[in-house]
Amino acid sequence: MKSVNVGMIGYKFMGKAHSHAYRDLPMFFPNSLKPEMKVICGRNEEAVAQAAKQFGWEEYTTDWKSLIERDDIDVIDINAPSDAHKEIAIAAARAGKHIYCEKPLALTLQDSREMLAAVQEAGVKHMVGFNYRFTPAVMLAKKLIDEGRLGEIYHFRAWFLQDWIIDPNFPLVWRLQKEVAGSGSHGDLGAHLIDMAHYLIGDISEVIGMSETFIKERPIPANMTGLSATSDENSPKGPVTVDDATLFMARFANGALGSFEATRFATGHRSTNSFEINGSKGSVIFDFERMNELQVYFTDDAKDVQGFRRVLATDAPHAYSEAWWPAGHTIGYEHTFIHSMVELMEAFTEDRQPVPNFVDGVKCQQVLEAVELSVEKRQWVKVSDL
Structure with a gap:
């Protein structure tokens, strides 16, 4: 083959x-x-x-x-x-x-x-x-955790911030309709954060959340392309049936605490997809808008030079570096998809299931719905109950 x-x-x-x-x-x-x-x-x-x-x-x-x-x-x-x-x-x-x-x-x-x-x-x-799992800097964070170099993990905080629908006259695209999209920022952006948490930290055991739809109605679009859309001046309006922003807190099965924020109403943020992880021996910070970098801190550094250091994850021994450019030459958003397809092709060669797969998709969906139930009931919800 x-x-x-x-x-x-x-x-x-x-x-x-x-x-x-x-x-x-x-x-x-x-x-x-x-x-x-x-x-x-x-x-x-x-x-x-x-x-x-x-x-x-x-x-x-x-x-x-x-x-x-x-x-x-x-x-x-x-x-x-x-x-x-x-x-x-x-x-x-x-x-x-x-x-x-x-x-x-x-x-x-x-x-x-x-x-x-x-x-x-x-x-x-x-x-x-x-x-986003296939970003080399994220894979470096995973490596540091798996090797115990961050120690016991205490905190995972993540946020995915956008502002592309901040204009109340932006049309009612399919992503704002529950019957088509399922949910708004929660399922679109929050799903990535949840999967990242599962990948890096482990299973989420319980959640409590809140959400809001800030703009209740929007003009019916005349046409849509990707994340863009237009409407006529006299277009009728339709109801927005998904969340504009969802925030939730979580407890992980391993005892770590988590906080998650997904919103399309963070003015000035085009696509800020970030996380910070704090452990007993160190911390890491990642921001996809600077996707080639990982901020790393270790508690055993000499006190006079302690602080976050910038690691550029573009050359050996970082993941996929051998395929791309000379040291220091960065890669972009599109490369995460190439790396995803490499994983798929390798799964065929090795006759195994690729990762992440539908098992991970179900786990993510389980947390998404636990948060939605928590918002409705205004209380903590155990993920395993769903």
Whole structure:
């Protein structure tokens, strides 16, 4: 097996990111299996035809059901809106296709569990798109924790701050509609924070949260592309049915404490995705807007030079460094997707499940819903009760 044939459903923001990853992977990871970009699928024929040409796909289609039945397709890549994930993933699994699905895995915990059951019953490989795990600086933080160099972990605090819908006249895009997106900043941004916590610290045992929708109505969009949209001057308004901001506190199974903040109303923050971890022997700070760096502090440094140091995670021995540029030359957001696809290709070569997979997607969904229940009941909720 030298290559893997991919059929992708979705062609906008994530479709472009995934397509870029498939195209660049063979150039920088020549020993990896090669993803063959066979078919891209979308509902708008004119738009998906343009995407196929622009992104480099061999064919396009508007019928995802016929796509998953094709004998020449090995992997179905799902980056359509969240409300489409379940139906497509279950059908793809039953057709014997391996699956890469964007996060959040589904609209509800029950839906995500049904998706996991389907892929396990079919025996196919499955992966979920928590791409930030594959940032070399984040992987360095993981290494420091696993090696015990931060000691016993006491605190994990994380925040994902954006401001792209701060204008009350910004249109009612699908991400602001619960029936399509499942939730707002909580499921879109908070899901990444929760998965990062699971990856770095471990399972979350209980949560308590609060959320708010600051703008209750918005103009109906005339068109949408990625995170952009426009509306007519006289467009009617529709209700915003998701959260604009959600904050919650958490206890981890290992005794650590956590705090999480996800908002689209943090003026001046375009995409501040950050965490800080404090342990008995040291701390780390990460900010994705400076994604090549990890701030590191160790308590056993000499007292006259104690303080956070800046580590540039771009060259050996940091993860994936051998594939990229000379020392000190940075990589970007798109590389996290390339690294994700490398993991997927390696899983085929080694005949194992890639990580993170649908098990991780279900765990994330479980915490998301525990927080939502906590907001509703205004009390602590045990994640294991869901």
